[in-house]
Amino acid sequence: MDKWPRVVIVGGGFAGLYCARKLRKADxxxxxxxxxxxxxxxxxxYQVATASLSPADIASPIRTILRRQTNAQVWxxxxxxxxxxxxxxxxxxxxxxxxxxxVLATGATHSYFGKDEWERNAPGLKTVDDATEIRRRFLLAFxxxxxxxxxxxxxxxxxFVIVGAGPTGVELAGAMAEIARQVLPTDFRAIDTTTTRIxxxxxxxxxxxxxxxxxxxxxxxxxxxxxxxxxTNARVTEIGREHVAIGEERIGAGNTFxxxxxxxxxxxxxxxxxxxxxxxxxxxxxxxVSDSPNVFVVGDLASLDRxxxxxxPGVAPAAIQMxxxxxxxxxxxxxxxxREAFRYVDKGDLATIGRAAAVARLGRMKVSGFIxxxxxxxxxxxxxxxxxxxxxxxxxWAWAYLTYQRGIRLITGDRQVExxxxxxxxx
Amino acid sequence: MDKWPRVVIVGGGFAGLYCARKLRKADxxxxxxxxxxxxxxxxxxYQVATASLSPADIASPIRTILRRQTNAQVWxxxxxxxxxxxxxxxxxxxxxxxxxxxVLATGATHSYFGKDEWERNAPGLKTVDDATEIRRRFLLAFxxxxxxxxxxxxxxxxxFVIVGAGPTGVELAGAMAEIARQVLPTDFRAIDTTTTRIxxxxxxxxxxxxxxxxxxxxxxxxxxxxxxxxxTNARVTEIGREHVAIGEERIGAGNTFxxxxxxxxxxxxxxxxxxxxxxxxxxxxxxxVSDSPNVFVVGDLASLDRxxxxxxPGVAPAAIQMxxxxxxxxxxxxxxxxREAFRYVDKGDLATIGRAAAVARLGRMKVSGFIxxxxxxxxxxxxxxxxxxxxxxxxxWAWAYLTYQRGIRLITGDRQVExxxxxxxxx
Numbered sequence: 042m043d044k045w046p047r048v049v050i051v052g053g054g055f056a057g058l059y060c061a062r063k064l065r066k067a068d069x070x071x072x073x074x075x076x077x078x079x080x081x082x083x084x085x086x087y088q089v090a091t092a093s094l095s096p097a098d099i100a101s102p103i104r105t106i107l108r109r110q111t112n113a114q115v116w117x118x119x120x121x122x123x124x125x126x127x128x129x130x131x132x133x134x135x136x137x138x139x140x141x142x143x144v145l146a147t148g149a150t151h152s153y154f155g156k157d158e159w160e161r162n163a164p165g166l167k168t169v170d171d172a173t174e175i176r177r178r179f180l181l182a183f184x185x186x187x188x189x190x191x192x193x194x195x196x197x198x199x200x201f202v203i204v205g206a207g208p209t210g211v212e213l214a215g216a217m218a219e220i221a222r223q224v225l226p227t228d229f230r231a232i233d234t235t236t237t238r239i240x241x242x243x244x245x246x247x248x249x250x251x252x253x254x255x256x257x258x259x260x261x262x263x264x265x266x267x268x269x270x271x272x273t274n275a276r277v278t279e280i281g282r283e284h285v286a287i288g289e290e291r292i293g294a295g296n297t298f299x300x301x302x303x304x305x306x307x308x309x310x311x312x313x314x315x316x317x318x319x320x321x322x323x324x325x326x327x328x329x330v331s332d333s334p335n336v337f338v339v340g341d342l343a344s345l346d347r348x349x350x351x352x353x354p355g356v357a358p359a360a361i362q363m364x365x366x367x368x369x370x371x372x373x374x375x376x377x378x379x380r381e382a383f384r385y386v387d388k389g390d391l392a393t394i395g396r397a398a399a400v401a402r403l404g405r406m407k408v409s410g411f412i413x414x415x416x417x418x419x420x421x422x423x424x425x426x427x428x429x430x431x432x433x434x435x436x437x438w439a440w441a442y443l444t445y446q447r448g449i450r451l452i453t454g455d456r457q458v459e460x461x462x463x464x465x466x467x468x
Numbered sequence: 469m470d471k472w473p474r475v476v477i478v479g480g481g482f483a484g485l486y487c488a489r490k491l492r493k494a495d496x497x498x499x500x501x502x503x504x505x506x507x508x509x510x511x512x513x514y515q516v517a518t519a520s521l522s523p524a525d526i527a528s529p530i531r532t533i534l535r536r537q538t539n540a541q542v543w544x545x546x547x548x549x550x551x552x553x554x555x556x557x558x559x560x561x562x563x564x565x566x567x568x569x570x571v572l573a574t575g576a577t578h579s580y581f582g583k584d585e586w587e588r589n590a591p592g593l594k595t596v597d598d599a600t601e602i603r604r605r606f607l608l609a610f611x612x613x614x615x616x617x618x619x620x621x622x623x624x625x626x627x628f629v630i631v632g633a634g635p636t637g638v639e640l641a642g643a644m645a646e647i648a649r650q651v652l653p654t655d656f657r658a659i660d661t662t663t664t665r666i667x668x669x670x671x672x673x674x675x676x677x678x679x680x681x682x683x684x685x686x687x688x689x690x691x692x693x694x695x696x697x698x699x700t701n702a703r704v705t706e707i708g709r710e711h712v713a714i715g716e717e718r719i720g721a722g723n724t725f726x727x728x729x730x731x732x733x734x735x736x737x738x739x740x741x742x743x744x745x746x747x748x749x750x751x752x753x754x755x756x757v758s759d760s761p762n763v764f765v766v767g768d769l770a771s772l773d774r775x776x777x778x779x780x781p782g783v784a785p786a787a788i789q790m791x792x793x794x795x796x797x798x799x800x801x802x803x804x805x806x807r808e809a810f811r812y813v814d815k816g817d818l819a820t821i822g823r824a825a826a827v828a829r830l831g832r833m834k835v836s837g838f839i840x841x842x843x844x845x846x847x848x849x850x851x852x853x854x855x856x857x858x859x860x861x862x863x864x865w866a867w868a869y870l871t872y873q874r875g876i877r878l879i880t881g882d883r884q885v886e887x888x889x890x891x892x893x894x895x
Contacts, residue, residue, distance in 0.1 A: 078611055078879045095522040102877045104655035114657045117611040117879075136615070169880050184505060184544040188563070228531035230541045433860065450529045451596070452505045452544075 042112070045070050046141035048371060049130060051120045051308070053080050053103040055357050056340030056364035057146035061113055063368030068375065071113040072138065074130075078102055078117050081169060082425055084357055085434075087209060089172035091216035092180065092450045096169045098434050099425070120147075123311050125333050142335050144367050145308060145322070149341040149355060152304035152319065159280040163202075163297040166209055178296050179217065180452050183225060185295075186232045197293040199237045202285045204277050205301030206243035207250070208392040211260055213300060214241040215395040218267040223396075239268065240292065242275040242285075244301070249400070251354065252390050256400040259409040263394040277301075303355065305342050312336070317344040326382035328367050334380075337370070339363035345383065353385045357424075362386060393417045469539070472497050473568035475798060476557060478547045478735065480507050480530040482784050483767030483791035484573035488540055490795030495802065498540040499565065501557075505529055505544050508596060509852055511784055512861075514636060516599035518643035519607065519877045523596045525861050526852070547574075550738050552760050569762050571794050572735060572749070576768040576782060579731035579746065586707040590629075590724040593636055600880065605723050606644065607879050610652060612722075613659045625722040626664045629712045631704050632728030633670035634677070635819040638687055640727060641668040642822040645694040650823075666695065667719065669702040669712075671728070676827070678781065679817050683827040686836040690821040704728075730782065732769050739763070744771040753809035755794050761807075764797070766790035772810065780812045784851075789813060820844045 045068050050057045053075035061073050082099040089096055107113045122131040129139045151165035164174055186198040203214045221237035247257040248271060261271050279286035284293050305320035314330045315323040321344035322330065328343060330336045340360035345353045353359050366383045373380060393399040399413035425431045472495050477484045480502035488500050509526040516523055534540045549558040556566045578592035591601055613625040630641045648664035674684040675698060688698050706713035711720050732747035741757045742750040748771035749757065755770060757763045767787035772780045780786050793810045800807060820826040826840035852858045
C-alpha cells in the first residue's frame with residue numbers, strides 16, 4: 042500500500058467526497074483535506090438560515106462518511122498553495138504534501154462584484170456560520186422591532202431585502218415570508234409580523250434566470266402568493282447598514298442578504314492556470330488542467346463548456362458527476378486506458394418556494410406546485426448523507442408541515458438587540 | 469388589563485419561566501426579560517458539549533413557550549440595574565421599566581475562585597455558546613493529533629482535564645471517555661483514540677460531593693470502567709495553555725474544562741441586598757428580599773437555608789419550585805392572604821455516567837447502573853419543554869444507544885487546527 046500512488050483531494054464538498062468514494066476500491070492512497078471536519082449538504086443550507094433545520098441535520102463528519110474506506114485518510118487543514126512542478130501542496134501551517142494526483146474541489150464563495158464593502162451589510166450564504174449568522178440577524182430584527190417605539194424604525198426593522206433571485210434567493214425569500222406570516226404572528230404582542238416586507242431583487246428580467254421561463258413565471262406567482270415583493274431588472278447600486286439603493290430609489294431595510302454573485306475559491310488562482318471571469322479554472326474536456334494531466338479541477342471551481350456551448354452549471358449534481366469523472370480518469374490511467382471527455386448529464390432543476398410549493402424541470406418535463414414540492418422533498422432526503430440525518434430531517438419537516446412551527450429559532454452568538462428608540466414600558 | 473399590576477421577571481431559565489407560567493391566570497401583566505430569546509434545558513447542556521445533541525434540541529424560544537399566555541410579553545434585553553426605591557430596572561440600552569413586582573432569576577455563572585485568568589484556558593459550561601466551544605475544542609484536539617508528528621505533543625493533545633466532579637464534571641468526563649473509546653476509533657487512521665486520557669479532578673475526597681457517599685463510590689467505579697482517571701483531594705494550582713498543575717505536579721494537557729465553581733450572576737450585587745460568599749442574594753423565607761416584599765430572588769441567584777440548616781441547592785427542581793413559589797406569593801398578595809415560607813421538596817439527585825449507567829437518589833432510595841439510567845432518561849425527556857424537542861431527543865438517544873454513533877460532531881467557528889509539528893505526509 043505504501044507504493045500506491047497518492048491522490049490528494051482538496052475539499053470535502055460534493056465533488057471531492059464523491060471522487061474519494063469512487064476511488065474506494067482502487068490501489069491508491071487517498072488523502073482528503075478540508076478546512077472543516079464535515080461535509081455540508083449545501084442545497085438545504087437556506088433551511089438552517091431560516092430556522093427549520095439545525096446545522097447538524099445537514100452536515101456529517103467527513104471522517105465518519107469515509108471511515109470504512111481503508112485507503113482514505115482525512116486531514117483537517119487549509120491548502121494555500123499548489124506547486125505543479127514539484128507536485129506538492131502547502132497548507133496554512135507550512136505542511137507540504139506530495140501528490141501523484143491532485144483533485145481540487147474547493148468550490149465557490151460569494152462575490153460582491155468588486156463591492157466588497159457590501160459584505161458586512163449583506164451577508165451571503167455559503168457556510169454553516171453564514172447560515173447561523175443570517176438566522177441570528179433575521180430573528181433579532183423581530184426582537185428589536187417588538188421593543189422599538191419609533192414606527193419608522195420599526196418598519197425598517199421589519200423590511201428584509203434579498204439580492205439575487207437564483208435558487209438560493211428564491212428559497213430564502215419564500216421561507217422568510219412564510220415564517221413572518223405564518224409562524225411568528227402569535228409569538229409577538231406589540232408588532233404584527235404579517236406586515237413584514239420581504240423584497241427579492243433580481244438584476245435580469247425574471248427570477249430563476251437559468252430555469253425555463255415558464256417555471257420562472259410560476260415561481261414568481263408562488264412567491265407573490267407568500268407575500269414576497271419581487272422586483273426584476275432591479276440593479277442594486279448601494280447597500281448600507283439600514284438601506285438598499287436601486288438606482289435613485291432608496292429602500293429602508295434593517296437587513297439585506299446576498300444571494301447574487303459567486304466567485305471561485307482563491308485556491309484556483311494559485312494554480313497559475315487559465316481562469317474565467319469569475320475566477321473558475323478552465324479545464325480540459327477530461328476535467329484536468331492544461332499541461333498537468335495529473336491535476337483535476339472539479340465542481341464549482343471548474344469552468345467547462347458543454348457541446349452546445351453552455352457552461353456546466355455550478356450545481357450539486359454537476360459537482361458529483363465531475364468528482365466521479367476525475368476518479369474514473371485516475372482509474373483509467375492506472376489501467377493504461379485512454380482518458381475520456383466529461384459529459385454532464387442534466388437531470389433537471391429544482392427549487393422550493395415555501396411550505397408546499399416548488400418548481401421542477403426533470404429533463405424536458407416541467408412541474409410546479411405541490412407535486413414539484415413532493416419531488417423536491419424526496420430528492421433531497423434521498424441525497425442526504427447518513428441515515429440519522431435523513432430520519433431527523435424527515436421528522437422535522439413533517440412536524441413543521443403539520444404544525445406550521447419552526448423549531449430552531451435560536452439567537453446565538455454575542456451581538457444582541459440594538460434599538461433605535463426603545464418602546465417605553467413604563468406607564 | 470392596563471390597570472393590572474406589572475410583574476417583571478428577569479431571566480427565562482427554570483425559575484423565571486415557571487414563575488411566568490404560574491401567573492398565567494392571574495390579573496397581572498407579566499413581562500419576562502432575558503438576554504437570550506430561548507429557554508435552555510441546562511441539565512442536558514453537557515450533551516451538546518459532547519456532540520450528542522444539537523443546541524436546538526434542548527432550547528425553545530421563550531416567546532413560543534408563552535405564546536398562548538395572553539397576559540405575558542417577552543422582551544429580549546439585558547438588565548443592568550435595579551432601583552428598588554423607584555421600583556424600576558434599567559436595561560443595557562438605557563430603557564427603564566417600572567415594576568409592581570420584580571422577580572430576579574438570572575442564575576449563576578462560572579467562578580474561577582479569583583483566578584479569572586484561568587477562564588481562557590479552561591472554559592466552563594453554562595451557555596449554548598460555551599457548549600459549542602467545548603465541543604469545538606474537544607473535537608479539534610483529535611484532528612490536530614491526527615496530523616501531529618511529535619509523539620509528546622500528540623500525547624498532550626489527547627489528554628483532557630476536567631476540573632470539578634460535581635454532576636456536570638462527572639457527566640462531561642463520562643461522555644468524553646465514551647466518545648474517545650467507543651465512537652472515534654474507526655474514524656482516525658494515525659492515532660489510537662482509545663489511548664485518550666480523561667482526568668477528572670476534584671478538590672474534596674469524593675466525586676459528586678453533594679450525593680450520598682454510597683453513590684459517589686458507585687459513580688467513581690462507573691467512571692473508571694469507562695477509562696476516566698479520577699483524582700480526588702486534587703487541588704488545581706495552575707491552569708496553563710498546555711498544562712494543569714496540582715500542587716507541585718504538572719500534567720501536560722491540551723485542553724482543560726471547568727466544572728468547579730459557580731458564582732451568582734452580577735445583577736444580584738446591584739440589588740444592594742445582603743449576599744453570601746458566592747454572590748447569591750440572601751432572601752427571606754418567602755423568597756423576597758429584605759425590606760422589599762415586592763422583590764423576589766429565585767433559583768440559583770438566591771441563597772436560602774432550609775430548616776435543617778442546609779442550603780436549598782442550585783438545581784433545576786429547586787429553581788422551578790422557587791419560581792412557582794414567588795408567583796404564588798404574588799397571587800396571595802392580590803387575594804389579601806398572608807405570605808408563606810418556601811419549602812423545598814427534595815425529589816432526589818440524578819447523574820448519568822456514559823451510555824447506560826447513572827446514579828440516582830429518589831428520596832431515601834438509592835439506585836445505580838442501568839435502572840438509574842432509565843430513570844434519568846425518563847425524567848429528562850418528560851421535563852424537556854415542547855413536544856418537538858422530546859421526540860427528537862428521544863430519537864437521537866435511541867440512535868446513539870443502538871449504534872454507538874454521535875451525530876453532531878461538527879467543528880464550527882473560526883479558529884482551526886493549530887499544530888506543534890505537522891506529521892509529514894510527503895514520502
